[in-house]
Amino acid sequence: MSHGFFTIISREDFEELLKGFAPLGKELVDLSLASGRVLAEGIIAAHDWPLLDRSCMDGFALNARDAFGATESNPGYLECTATLPIDKMPSITVQPGECARIATGGVLPDGTDAVIMVEYTGEMDGTTIEIRKSVTPGENVMQRGEDARAGKVALEAGTVMRPQEIGLAAALGFEKISLVKSPRVGILSTGDELIEINQTPKPGQVRDVNSLTVAALVQRAGGIPTRYGLVKDDLASLTDALQTAIDENDLVLLSGGSSIGVRDLTIQALESIPDSETLAHGVALSPGKPTILGRALGKSVLGLPGQVTSALVVMHVLILPLIRHLQGDSKAFDATRRPVRKAELARNLASKPGREDYVRIRLEERDNAPPLAHPVLGKSGLLRTIVQADGLASIPADSEGLYKGDLIDIWTI
Amino acid sequence: MSHGFFTIISREDFEELLKGFAPLGKELVDLSLASGRVLAEGIIAAHDWPLLDRSCMDGFALNARDAFGATESNPGYLECTATLPIDKMPSITVQPGECARIATGGVLPDGTDAVIMVEYTGEMDGTTIEIRKSVTPGENVMQRGEDARAGKVALEAGTVMRPQEIGLAAALGFEKISLVKSPRVGILSTGDELIEINQTPKPGQVRDVNSLTVAALVQRAGGIPTRYGLVKDDLASLTDALQTAIDENDLVLLSGGSSIGVRDLTIQALESIPDSETLAHGVALSPGKPTILGRALGKSVLGLPGQVTSALVVMHVLILPLIRHLQGDSKAFDATRRPVRKAELARNLASKPGREDYVRIRLEERDNAPPLAHPVLGKSGLLRTIVQADGLASIPADSEGLYKGDLIDIWTI
Numbered sequence: 001m002s003h004g005f006f007t008i009i010s011r012e013d014f015e016e017l018l019k020g021f022a023p024l025g026k027e028l029v030d031l032s033l034a035s036g037r038v039l040a041e042g043i044i045a046a047h048d049w050p051l052l053d054r055s056c057m058d059g060f061a062l063n064a065r066d067a068f069g070a071t072e073s074n075p076g077y078l079e080c081t082a083t084l085p086i087d088k089m090p091s092i093t094v095q096p097g098e099c100a101r102i103a104t105g106g107v108l109p110d111g112t113d114a115v116i117m118v119e120y121t122g123e124m125d126g127t128t129i130e131i132r133k134s135v136t137p138g139e140n141v142m143q144r145g146e147d148a149r150a151g152k153v154a155l156e157a158g159t160v161m162r163p164q165e166i167g168l169a170a171a172l173g174f175e176k177i178s179l180v181k182s183p184r185v186g187i188l189s190t191g192d193e194l195i196e197i198n199q200t201p202k203p204g205q206v207r208d209v210n211s212l213t214v215a216a217l218v219q220r221a222g223g224i225p226t227r228y229g230l231v232k233d234d235l236a237s238l239t240d241a242l243q244t245a246i247d248e249n250d251l252v253l254l255s256g257g258s259s260i261g262v263r264d265l266t267i268q269a270l271e272s273i274p275d276s277e278t279l280a281h282g283v284a285l286s287p288g289k290p291t292i293l294g295r296a297l298g299k300s301v302l303g304l305p306g307q308v309t310s311a312l313v314v315m316h317v318l319i320l321p322l323i324r325h326l327q328g329d330s331k332a333f334d335a336t337r338r339p340v341r342k343a344e345l346a347r348n349l350a351s352k353p354g355r356e357d358y359v360r361i362r363l364e365e366r367d368n369a370p371p372l373a374h375p376v377l378g379k380s381g382l383l384r385t386i387v388q389a390d391g392l393a394s395i396p397a398d399s400e401g402l403y404k405g406d407l408i409d410i411w412t413i
Numbered sequence: 414m415s416h417g418f419f420t421i422i423s424r425e426d427f428e429e430l431l432k433g434f435a436p437l438g439k440e441l442v443d444l445s446l447a448s449g450r451v452l453a454e455g456i457i458a459a460h461d462w463p464l465l466d467r468s469c470m471d472g473f474a475l476n477a478r479d480a481f482g483a484t485e486s487n488p489g490y491l492e493c494t495a496t497l498p499i500d501k502m503p504s505i506t507v508q509p510g511e512c513a514r515i516a517t518g519g520v521l522p523d524g525t526d527a528v529i530m531v532e533y534t535g536e537m538d539g540t541t542i543e544i545r546k547s548v549t550p551g552e553n554v555m556q557r558g559e560d561a562r563a564g565k566v567a568l569e570a571g572t573v574m575r576p577q578e579i580g581l582a583a584a585l586g587f588e589k590i591s592l593v594k595s596p597r598v599g600i601l602s603t604g605d606e607l608i609e610i611n612q613t614p615k616p617g618q619v620r621d622v623n624s625l626t627v628a629a630l631v632q633r634a635g636g637i638p639t640r641y642g643l644v645k646d647d648l649a650s651l652t653d654a655l656q657t658a659i660d661e662n663d664l665v666l667l668s669g670g671s672s673i674g675v676r677d678l679t680i681q682a683l684e685s686i687p688d689s690e691t692l693a694h695g696v697a698l699s700p701g702k703p704t705i706l707g708r709a710l711g712k713s714v715l716g717l718p719g720q721v722t723s724a725l726v727v728m729h730v731l732i733l734p735l736i737r738h739l740q741g742d743s744k745a746f747d748a749t750r751r752p753v754r755k756a757e758l759a760r761n762l763a764s765k766p767g768r769e770d771y772v773r774i775r776l777e778e779r780d781n782a783p784p785l786a787h788p789v790l791g792k793s794g795l796l797r798t799i800v801q802a803d804g805l806a807s808i809p810a811d812s813e814g815l816y817k818g819d820l821i822d823i824w825t826i
Contacts, residue, residue, distance in 0.1 A: 031610070031625060032625055032628060032629075032640075034629075035629040035632060035633065036633075051614055051616055052616050052617075054794070056720065056792045056793070056794040058673045085617065086604070086605060086606045086617065087605045087606035087617045087618055088615075088616070088617045089615070089616035089617055103673075103674065104673075104719060104720070104794070105604070105606050105617075105619060105719070105794070106617065107616055107617045118673075140792075141792075142792050142794050142795055146791070146792075146795055146797060147795050147796045147797045155800075162629075162826070163626045163627075163629040163630045163633075163725065163728075164626065164721075164725060164796060164799040164800050164802075165800055166625050166626055166629050167622045167623070167625065167626040167721055167725075167796050167799075167800075168622075168796045168797075168800055170610050170620055170621070170622045170625045170626070171619070171620050171622045171796060172620075173610055173611065173612075173613070173620060174610075175610050175611050191499070191518070192499060192500045193499045193500035193518055197444070197583050197586055197587075197588055198586065198588050199586075200586070201464055202501075202502070203464055203465050203501070203502035203520055204465075204498065204499065204500045204501045204502055204518075204519070204520045205500055206518060206584070207583055207584050207585075207586060208583070209580045209581075209583045209584045210580070212444060212445055212579050212580065212583045213576045213577065213579055213580040213583070214576075215445060216445075216447075216448040216575075216576040216579050217576045219448060220448065220449075220576075227445075260471045260516075260517075260531075261516065306517060306518070307469065307517070308577075308580055312576065312577060312580075315576075336754065336778075339752035339825075340753075341749065342755075365749075378559070379469045379553075379554075379555050379559075380469070381467070381469040381517070381518070381555050382555055382559055382560055383560045383577060383580050383581045383584060384559060384560045384581075386577040386580075387568075387577050387578055387580075387581055389577075412752075413575070
């Protein structure tokens with residue numbers, strides 16, 4: 001057992017090392033499976049969209065000049081000469097003094113440049129329409145090419161495909177699109193004290209909690225987890241399992257071994273793989289300090305802290321962003337994208353300068369005031385503290401703590 | 414074509430109607446698939462967890478009395494009589510004046526009540542350990558039963574299973590757990606102007622954008638979408654398709670038809686199904702007013718506005734919460750759970766009192782200041798406005814608007 005003194009680097013430096021791993025290659029994916037993923041190649045419109053000027057209201061297509069000055073008390077009158085089909089090109093031309101009944105989505109006929117909503121009109125007899133409001137040219141009209149122009153990039157490479165971007169790709173006729181691949185993430189658990197979930201622990205034994213917890217987080221970030229199960233605490237077994245996992249995945253996470261001995265073994269196993277190196281032996285995070293970063297065959301290998309709470313914090317702070325980064329998300333490490341709630345700190349929180357602290361927080365809801373943020377104390381090897389927590393408060397490395405009454409961001413996890 | 418005047422109800426009243434639909438039944442699910450879902454039955458621990466007092470550090474197990482008063486300059490000395498195995502019950506008893514080497518996770522032997530971290534000790538010779546810091550009883554020890562007590566509820570019914578709750582269930586040996594079912598959501602598109610994505614639109618025709626957009630959102634909320642494709646705009650076709658979708662799903666969404674005619678047809682089709690009723694003809698939301706809520710065979714049926722932006726807003730504000738509610742999430746409609754960012758409004762935003770407004774917002778990032786929130790103007794039938802938007806600003810029904818410079822919550826979508 002070594003003493004575990006090692007050089008630790010800041011969270012920022014650790015992130016720079018993670019950013020050194022390039023995003024994955026591309027694949028063609030069905031548009032229905034694209035949600036949350038990143039465009040590898042831009043989408044270029046084959047035609048203008050909308051194809052032609054279309055109405056965005058139910059009403060009457062007209063020339064704005066013919067409604068000039070119309071008001072409730074001084075209406076105008078137009079002859080309605082046609083009811084336009086919604087799904088066809090109109091064959092008529094609307095003459096001055098005329099209008100045509102149009103439904104939402106309908107194409108504007110020649111001679112018209114605006115639509116008046118049905119609410120501002122009245123039917124006088126079979127064909128005369130009362131116009132109770134003036135309209136401006138283009139009013140209630142979606143113009144040809146407003147969403148996309150033929151031959152132009154409608155969605156750039158690097159775009160995260162939200163439901164609305166999926167909608168635009170659908171409108172332009174893309175059934176499949178080119179996306180950055182989803183990282184395959186191998187998860188290994190080490191530690192001779194670990195047993196499978198379906199086994200009954202003897203004194204000293206612990207079920208493998210981290211594999212499933214980590215896999216759930218990987219999935220949430222869009223990775224594809226594969227659990228390799230329990231690996232024995234000896235160099236040959238660990239090296240073997242690690243080599244297989246590296247071959248079969250884009251990123252490998254080792255978890256479970258919580259003692260310094262297992263940590264040292266992890267580094268030895270990593271370094272015994274050809275073309276590998278250890279990039280970081282620790283990070284100035286609390287909890288989460290004993291996190292190992294290595295590179296093997298160009299892929300990232302991370303040794304997670306054994307304590308479940310520490311592993312969870314490291315997953316949220318560093319590894320879920322890495323998984324998003326490997327998927328091509330250029331803002332993966334941008335902390336402003338963390339979902340937060342404002343809360344009022346219920347007590348002082350001291351912190352050791354020089355490391356970034358993540359404190360587990362339980363929120364107490366209040367009427368007409370931000371929730372109260374109660375730090376959840378307890379050992380990081382326990383699950384209770386993180387189960388009771390609604391989120392995390394972060395204390396920057398250059399701060400000595402936060403004060404009772406401070407309005408702070410709680411990162412909901 | 415009717416004139417489309419109809420009674421609209423407030424968002425709150427609409428939500429109350431949605432809450433009237435009961436959460437779904439339960440099913441036994443593999444723990445690895447539980448992320449984000451809700452416990453239908455509580456999890457009761459079969460044994461204490463931890464099983465026994467365990468160390469949360471690498472160090473030496475001792476009796477706190479034996480380290481009393483020890484400091485860096487005035488250390489104490491103990492005889493180390495054993496190195497404890499991590500995966501077995503210790504067989505020794507530690508006597509006064511003695512200690513035992515212990516790894517993180519190791520079980521405390523008889524005669525000890527605390528652990529001193531290896532960092533605060535020194536090895537003098539083969540067996541004498543220098544103790545440089547006092548410890549309190551229980552220090553660095555996870556107590557038996559701190560996470561869960563035998564026979565007690567460890568996780569209550571209604572708990573949302575985050576990765577940490579999955580961890581606790583794993584620690585207690587649950588390979589499968591009882592969860593509320595995931596809602597099956599049928600999606601129908603109506604409108605004679607609609608064509609499939611792989612078809613080329615003629616003037617007046619539009620590809621079916623809403624089906625895929627809505628399906629992506631349903632999945633995000635944990636629902637299981639089934640797309641039934643395009644349905645013709647006639648009563649017989651629509652009633653038929655609706656009946657099938659209701660039989661095969663827990664919730665049915667109709668989308669695509671944007672004209673008043675299609676809206677009326679939707680209500681007719683719904684009401685021609687036995688044991689059905691229309692519960693709401695509209696909601697005081699902008700965009701999103703022409704949303705229809707019905708009930709058929711005890712299931713909810715929603716007619717979405719045809720305009721894609723309006724449909725997206727209604728999905729976010731009302732239907733994703735409904736999908737979470739059907740999964741047993743008791744806080745599904747709690748607006749405080751929306752992910753938000755604080756931003757400074759870049760211009761005044763007027764709003765008509767009496768309806769809740771959702772304005773599309775593009776965020777402009779700034780150094781050392783909250784981002785600037787720029788309203789994205791444009792017709793709600795266009796995709797551009799919602800593609801350019803980073804989120805939504807909401808203006809309550811009792812407000813006449815927001816002012817330039819206001820610091821507001823932007824709901825990132």
